[in-house]
Amino acid sequence: MSTMNTTGTVPDAGRATTPRGFASYYGRPVLKPPAWKPLHIGGYLYLGGLAGASSVFAAGGQVTSRPGLARAGKVAALAGITLSMVALVEDLGRPGRFLNMLRVFKLTSPMSVGSWLLAGYGPLVGLSAFADLTGRLPLLGKAACYGSAVLGPAVTTYTAVLISDTAVPAWHEGHREMPFLFAGSATATAAGAALIAAPAAESAPARRAALFGTALELAAGRLMRHRMGMIAEPYHQGRAGALTLAGEVLAAAGAVGAVLSTRSRRATVLSGAALMAAAACTRFGVFAAGTASAADPKYTVVPQRALIDRMGE
Template identity: 65%
Template structure:
């Protein structure tokens, strides 16, 4: 019986000598139709909000430092305040998802360089006070040297704050996130830069918003390139970014981002109303991107196809190399 079964299995596959497929591949099913993976229990409001607000905070700190260095004090102050509010909201969303505040404190008891969650917790613990000091000291007009140092620290940590959540998501087994590990950090940085540019367009005077317009164009372009590259490389898993709730959100993000960045570049340099509308569109685009990525990941975890097909493709790609070896 064992030999007979093994013979059937060998006939059912394309062997080393190039035999043709004799029986169809097995369906990708699981026990009682259950998902192969246990989908995360994360809520969109908490985790996608955590992604969005963290990105806005980190990129905002970088843009605030640049504004301060180039003589744009009102833009710098507005972005420092925005970053403080955003990182506070991001931390609140994370704590709400964890269920109890002490769980966040417990993550700071040990530092694990191999754990994105551990590194992220320590990163927030370092970035939050720096962003807070930069904003409070600027508004209060006190301790200017300390304020400049806090601004510099927040700006140095800002890019990591904006992108580490992509590493956190890609480190899971969720196919829509794990398979996109190469492009997700660029996607998150682009989305964050566009959001910070949008916030600066809303909150700063027209005379100071040139860096905001540049950040919006850069961020929108980087996000678009990253999305296209990820969809080309992900194969069947890219369906989760094109269809359903995630697909609608990603298309909305693309349209809003294009409208916001072009409106900012062409109209916001002269018209305050256009600057506010463009900035609002950019913030909405960034939020749509983060929620779209979240929903794409959740759908990929629920359907066995998005786990099984990539595994089969990797195995099929290895077979010729093993035969040659």
């Protein structure tokens, strides 16, 4: 087993191939693993994606005179953003910590931008759903629906920027494809929710979106892991590997089912559930892979040594 010497170098870094191939001062990891709770932040990543993409579905249903599809999107968006905020506050410890993040606005901070984005998006979603469900304030409700749809794509993908803007290897090295992965999985899960809740006569856009979202999710995920090289190992191992594989299988099954289940309500609902479960597996798999990569010094040291070697050539 190689050990870090007093100069801070790892002499055998290039030959290490196992998770136990590196040690650091006093046996501590090179990086401090994320302190976020998997259930809370994994749920936050998933539910925020559901909310943002569902707002786009709601606006599309409203524009095309599909009231059932519009209502399904509005309710899903409200449920998603509410539960997402609950998960975030639970991880922060108390609501005041979220409010403290609104004291400043900093464009260079994904956390700051995201906090203000959620603060503006949440009320729009709430007003849109309230107007639809009660029949009150219809004009304001329609305007709020379109406003939330404008912010929806940013709500869907800003968490990808947030986690990629860290030193965690399995997140940071995927910064190019991560927003597309999150956008695809969010589109698919919002389509799944629409397939479950919207009338069959209005579900054609959701079926097409399920196919598009799944294709984007699978393509972005495969491209990201291929480009990352050895840093992608955590996505293929342990809990993260199982979740990633389950997400791909469920997404493919859900998309195929969405296209073929036009005559069966039960099959449509099962397809929608598969799509929603697939997106959850994808988000929790990304979180688990990041945690695993931060805990193993190999994923930090080997790429840095390789970069130094290339610069020295």
